[in-house]
Amino acid sequence: MCFVTPLWAAIQLPVFFSNGMVLQRGDGTPVWGQAAPGETIQVEINGFTASATADTQGQWTALLNGLTAGGPYTLTIKTAGDSLSLSDVWIGDVWLCSGQSNMAFLLHDMGDLSKEDIASAHDPQMRYFTARTYITPNPYENQKWTETNPQTAGGQSAVAFYFGRELRDKLHIPIGLLNISFPGSAIEGWMSTGSYNALGMTAEMKALQDAWDILDTATPKFLQDLERWETQFNRQDTGNKGFAAGWASSSTDLSAWKKIANLGDWTSLGLKDGGALWIRKTVDLPAEVKDKDLILNIGLLRNDGKEFGNVLGTVYFNNQEIGTIGHILKHIYSAPDESNVQIPGSLVTSGENVIAIRFFTQKQTAPWRKTNLQLRPAEKTKLPLPVLTPECMARVESELPPQPAEALASRPVPPPAPPQVRLPSFFFNSMLKPAIGYGIKGVIWYQGEANTENFAGEVPSVLGKNPAFTYRQILPAMIQEWRQLWKRDNLPFYIVQLPNTNLSTSKNDQPGKSSWAVLRESQIIATRSTTHASLIVTIDTGSGDIHPTNKKPVGQRLANAALAQTYEETREWSGPMYESMTIEANKIRIKFNHAGKQLVAHNGPLKEFSIAGTDRKFVWAEAIPEGDTVVVSSKEISAPVAVRYGWADNPSRCNLFNSDNLPASPFRTDDWPVDN
DSSP: OOBOOOSSSSOBOBTTSSTTOEEEOBSOEEEEEEOSTTOEEEEEETTEEEEEEOOTTSEEEEEEOSBOSEEEEEEEEEOSSOEEEEEEEEEEEEEEEEESHHHHOBGGGGGGGGHHHHHTOOEEEEEEEEOOSSOOSOTTTTOOOEEESTTTGGGSBHHHHHHHHHHHHHHOSOEEEEEEEOTTOOGGGGSOHHHHHHHOOOHHHHHHHHHHHHHHHHHHHHHHHHHHHHHHTTOSOOOOHHHHTTTTSTTOOOTTOEEESSTTOOGGGTOTTOEEEEEEEEEEEOGGGTTOOEEEEOOOOOOOSSSOSSOEEEEEETTEEEEEEOOOOSSGGGHHHHTEEEEOGGGOOSEEEEEEEEEEESSSSOSOSSOOOEEEESSSSOOOOOOOOSOEEEEEEEEOOOOOHHHHHHOOOOOOOOOGGGSTTHHIIIIIGGGTTOOOSEEEEEOOGGGSHHHHTTOOOSSOSOHHHHHHHHHHHHHHHHHHHHTOTTOOEEEEOOOOBOOSSSOSSSOOOOHHHHHHHHHHHHHHTSTTEEEEOOTTTOOBSSSOSOOHHHHHHHHHHHHHHTSOOSSOOOOOEEEEEEEETTEEEEEEESOTTOEEESSSSOOSEEEEOTTOOEEEOEEEEETTEEEEEBTTBSSOOEEEESOSSOOTTOOEEETTSOBOOOEESOOOOTTO
């Protein structure tokens, strides 16, 4: 599914192999594709050559050895009768950037925090390739390698941008950033079926998988049932009369139209039993936008089994049909793609432009409540596009008659899609698999939020009903599988520890239990049990929001760790990590590694330390740094046995750092059940 249309008859390449790409330097860099079975393929770049023979299925892989950093070069692939050349190709280090929404979080979403960095982002030797963050049959369709400049930088992953920029500043070699991440995705989705089966699948997880598989037959059955129902009760669309009347044209008389508060506010139109209606909006576009391809986003479509499934829309731009929306959704996260319609540049003019949408619905209400039309460039470039106000003009075209009781009772309901954010192998198959084998230097991973109990809700993990705890087993298993797939036993993994969040309904007034703290601990244990895997502490970067805006220190710390370990530069890369404890009468002394010259308390006395006796009841404690240790005590505890630091969903007062200004990781000295 990841192959582009062949430019030559016999040679096809995955979309990753394209103009502007970055190839991994060193030995064993693969280039692969399809050709005629038995064909000999020659690959050449900057004097380096490799050859391969296509197998009986036409698949081939050539391995380039000894590649040195530089560029731009031309990559040439030849067979006996055909030749394909890719231009502007660089050789350097490529990093796979994966995880969930905080890795997908874009640089321009940082607002004022990233304005200067975007404006100064002139670096043709830092390239990025981003998989779409919604599910389509091909998440890489029309995607390409893009150089970093002020027009494109805002569309990069913010974490990846700052990571790559730091590497460029220190290494002075081309850097490629391959961003394959998905908002809300749990770690189970990034593993193959065989990998999670080896861990042991719960009955609940098996039921989730079965529910997803059923959709392959349930969705077409629903469409058939809906068509029969419409025919039986005379509920069909009687035809598009509005377009013939000029309702998509700029010359339409709007005196009979009604202003509505937003695109989804249909209730005021009095369409009690459904029918056909039109929505219109006029937008003024500047001259710079003329003839540019645009994307029109209609709003959030969601298959929840109640409000949606019987609504179809035809979209017009300047009196020309440009697409349809309202397909029955199998994938709940297909929603953004289902509501995106491309506007050809040939229809876009300066000044007044008219957007019109004809809806046919079986219900009075829309599948939205509050939504808004949005315009954006089809390419990842900046255009002076206006922010559209939510108000629209609306008019009813035709009304359906009242539904008899029998019709109401028998109307088909679209099958609900299970939450694939935790569906095992979902993102592995749909997003990661096409890229497996592409030459990379290492992986940066920012994920875990979806595996905390209070965020994941009732959906269990692969191994049980506490996904935050079982994460310590699943993360090493995923790392092992990716290393096997890339055939790199020591493939570096740099993992972002979760910052603080305020998703929990409980306040941090007193020490308590925390699934986010358990997940952070799981990340520590996973990296300690896995070679060439390191943890990046970010407990000071959280804003309390699940999507902290300031991604700069996250990317910089990832790069700092990579420079110290993968590139073997002498530098401290980690904040203080708990090493051991010693009970000294009514106090506990905590020893840390990665303390630097000494431990430091930022902004006053140390906070977020708690201490407990044998009753396992924690109270806030006094904590005093002494060299590479912290002495913890409380007047309430005469015989302490355990200490915790930052053990909360939102430990916003964490202020223990080392002399290199890197924060200490939250930890606990006890091994008590995590409910305590």
